[in-house]
Structure formats: C-alpha cells, structure tokens
Amino acid sequence: MLRRLLRRLSPSPPNPSPPPLPADWRGFDRDTLHHFDAPELPLQPHGMAVPSYALRTEAGTGDLAMFLGIGEAWAQMVARFLPDEPVVLDLGCGCGKLARFLHLNPRLRYVGVDIFLPGILWCRRAFAGSADRFRFEHFDGYSATYNPDGRIAVTDYSLPAADASVDVVVCSSLFTHLLEADAIHYLGEIARVLKPGGQAFISVHNAVAPGERWRGDEERIDLDEDYFLELCAMSGLIAEEPIGEVYGQVVHRLRNSVASRGR
Ligand SMILES: C[S@@+](CC[C@H](N)C(=O)[O-])C[C@H]1O[C@@H](n2cnc3c(N)ncnc32)[C@H](O)[C@@H]1O
Numbered sequence: 001m002l003r004r005l006l007r008r009l010s011p012s013p014p015n016p017s018p019p020p021l022p023a024d025w026r027g028f029d030r031d032t033l034h035h036f037d038a039p040e041l042p043l044q045p046h047g048m049a050v051p052s053y054a055l056r057t058e059a060g061t062g063d064l065a066m067f068l069g070i071g072e073a074w075a076q077m078v079a080r081f082l083p084d085e086p087v088v089l090d091l092g093c094g095c096g097k098l099a100r101f102l103h104l105n106p107r108l109r110y111v112g113v114d115i116f117l118p119g120i121l122w123c124r125r126a127f128a129g130s131a132d133r134f135r136f137e138h139f140d141g142y143s144a145t146y147n148p149d150g151r152i153a154v155t156d157y158s159l160p161a162a163d164a165s166v167d168v169v170v171c172s173s174l175f176t177h178l179l180e181a182d183a184i185h186y187l188g189e190i191a192r193v194l195k196p197g198g199q200a201f202i203s204v205h206n207a208v209a210p211g212e213r214w215r216g217d218e219e220r221i222d223l224d225e226d227y228f229l230e231l232c233a234m235s236g237l238i239a240e241e242p243i244g245e246v247y248g249q250v251v252h253r254l255r256n257s258v259a260s261r262g263r
Pocket of ligand 1: 058059091092094095096113115116154172173182
C-alpha cells in the first residue's frame with residue numbers, strides 16, 4: 001500500500017536516452033551498416049523508415065524532433081517552388097532528412113549525393129520501393145570530417161546529372177562544411193546541372209569578423225554572405241531571395257541565370 005502510494009507520488013522515469021556511441025564510432029567498417037541499425041521508431045505500414053540515432057548524428061543532429069523538424073521545414077520551403085514534375089538534386093543528402101518528406105510527392109524524381117557511405121546505403125535500402133524515382137549516389141570524395149579516407153578531390157567530381165536536367169538543387173547544411181575551393185567547384189556544378197531558370201537552395205553560417213571571407217574547417221565553415229553571393233553570381237547563380245534563418249542557418253534561394261550553355 002505504502003509502496004503503491006510512493007510509486008504514484010514519484011515522477012515517472014524519463015524516456016530512455018539513446019545508447020551512448022562508442023568513442024571511436026566514426027571508425028566503423030564502411031561496408032556495413034550494423035553500427036547504424038538501431039532505430040528507435042519501428043517502421044510503420046506504408047511509412048518511410050527513420051534512420052538511427054548514429055546516422056542522424058552524423059547528419060547534424062541525433063535529436064529525433066530536430067531531425068523531423070528540420071526535414072519538414074526544408075520540404076515545405078522547397079515545395080513552394082517546385083514545378084509539376086520536378087527533378088530534385090539533394091547535394092549532401094545525409095541520411096534522407098529531406099528525401100523522406102519529398103517522397104510524399106509521387107511525381108517528384110530525386111537524386112541524393114553524399115560522401116558519407118553509410119547514409120547512402122541506408123537511404124538505398126529505405127527507399128528501395130521507390131528506386132525508380134529516388135536514387136542515392138555515393139561519391140568517395142575527401143573530407144577531413146566526413147570521409148577522411150576519401151580518394152577523390154571534391155574539385156575533380158562531377159555531379160551525377162546531365163547538363164540542364166535538374167529543376168531544384170538543395171544544399172542543406174552542406175556549404176557549412178565546405179572549404180572554399182570545393183564550394184566554388186560545386187557552385188559551377190550546380191549551375192551546370194540546373195535547367196535554365198532552375199533554382200538552388202543553399203544554407204550557410206555567416207559568423208565572420210569584418211574583412212573575413214571564409215573561416216573554419218569542415219567541422220564548421222562560416223562565410224561572408226556578400227562574398228558568397230558574388231561567387232554564386234560568377235557561376236551564373238543569381239540571388240533571388242534571402243529566405244532567412246531555418247534552424248540556425250541562413251538560407252538563400254538562387255536562380256540559374258544561364259539561358260543556354262550552347263550544349
Ligand atoms: C550536416 S550534414 C547535413 C546532411 C543533410 N543535408 C541533412 O540536412 O540532414 C552535412 C552532410 O554533407 C556531407 N558532405 C560533406 N562534404 C561533402 C561533399 N564535399 N560532397 C558531398 N557531401 C558532403 C556529409 O557527409 C553530411 O552528410
């Protein structure tokens with residue numbers, strides 16, 4: 001009786017927190033997903049799987065509410081600007097934070113690209129039922145943070161899309177991790193694959209001191225926004241709208257101004 005009363009008075013235990021990751025969890029075997037196979041949410045009928053805490057952590061935040069909130073916020077923002085049968089390229093797609101929401105549009109075709117192999121392998125498996133319209137490409141590019149064994153320089157990589165074939169390129173929290181030379185190369189590639197008038201959504205961090213243009217390493221890059229928009233313009237990507245801050249990053253909407261590249 002007393003025990004029952006005490007139990008009623010004591011607060012219920014908090015939800016169990018995700019199991020701690022081993023200190024060397026980034027040193028996983030890159031051909032296996034087993035470190036990443038511990039989802040908290042079971043797969044629901046006709047639902048899209050939710051990636052594990054470890055995968056989400058590598059893509060910016062392990063927190064489930066943040067993962068879902070950021071994905072939804074980006075999907076709502078991008079969806080407003082999509083044409084009828086859109087082709088979307090998600091550069092630095094991580095473990096499908098945005099793809100899970102874009103997938104709800106049955107007319108949308110999507111290619112996700114990332115240098116982090118476990119995220120790509122997970123997405124291929126999770127989206128296997130829609131492989132005809134959702135494609136995930138791994139690129140073994142070098143990044144001290146995200147792919148330290150990568151064998152290809154980012155500046156040597158061509159995006160896996162034909163010239164002028166994509167309506168919208170999304171870079172959600174990618175340029176917040178790119179060295180300047182890699183960013184410049186990607187801007188050129190984004191302009192190449194976008195259709196004339198196609199759009200890019202790019203988020204950045206902008207905490208630089210006066211006179212500073214690019215600061216940090218691949219853990220976190222901050223840049224001067226005026227300089228960044230100049231680089232965009234040099235690639236033919238013209239600033240259409242400073243959308244504002246989305247979950248702590250400033251998002252820019254840019255339009256491909258190149259009418260025809262003579263190809
Ligand atoms: C902070 S995460 C964001 C992932 C995803 N866009 C999202 O919002 O969940 C940054 C992602 O960029 C990827 N990345 C970093 N450098 C890259 C590069 N040079 N090319 C392609 N992807 C890269 C990382 O592997 C990681 O998945």
